[in-house]
Amino acid sequence: MIFSSIQAEMRAGLYPVVIEDAIRFFRNTDFSSYETGEYEIRGRDILFQVHDIDTSPAEERKPEIHRKYIDVQFLFKGKESIGVVSDSGENEVTEDLLDQRDILFYKEVKNETFVSMKEGDFCVFFPEDIHRPGCQRDGSSRIRKIVYKINVKLLEDK
Numbered sequence: 001m002i003f004s005s006i007q008a009e010m011r012a013g014l015y016p017v018v019i020e021d022a023i024r025f026f027r028n029t030d031f032s033s034y035e036t037g038e039y040e041i042r043g044r045d046i047l048f049q050v051h052d053i054d055t056s057p058a059e060e061r062k063p064e065i066h067r068k069y070i071d072v073q074f075l076f077k078g079k080e081s082i083g084v085v086s087d088s089g090e091n092e093v094t095e096d097l098l099d100q101r102d103i104l105f106y107k108e109v110k111n112e113t114f115v116s117m118k119e120g121d122f123c124v125f126f127p128e129d130i131h132r133p134g135c136q137r138d139g140s141s142r143i144r145k146i147v148y149k150i151n152v153k154l155l156e157d158k
Helices: 017-028
Strands: 002-005 037-042 046-054 069-077 080-086 093-097 103-106 113-117 121-125 129-135 142-151
Touching: 017 046, 017 069, 017 121, 017 142, 069 129, 080 121, 113 121, 121 129, 129 142
Parallel strands: none
Antiparallel strands: 002 121, 037 046, 046 142, 069 121, 069 142, 080 113, 080 129, 093 103
């Protein structure tokens, strides 16, 4: 997992090129005019989703993981907490939608840590990173989040 802000200095070569591209995209795009939904950038290899959601208590949110895509989650508006922990392989699966939507939900996870997100922050979640997005900070709030999805094969082809 990577946690940073689009305001942070980005040294050349610090991240893989496809992740640097995502950060530049966040910096240079005004997402206020976008409708919620999914937009392709490079076909199904790189795409992004615009989500408007109400945050809720962590116990009401499901821990999730992806295998085909890396998630670069950017908080455009609002504030949220995201739970994160490495996948131990020992968590109870409640819903397996990997084939349909590249998402697997767990019942609960152990040793979860929470990252506090504010506007302009982003997290990068790799296939081994369980994450629980949309958790409230200081009560429920409406957020606009951009999820930039990168096919993991783009990193493997280096």
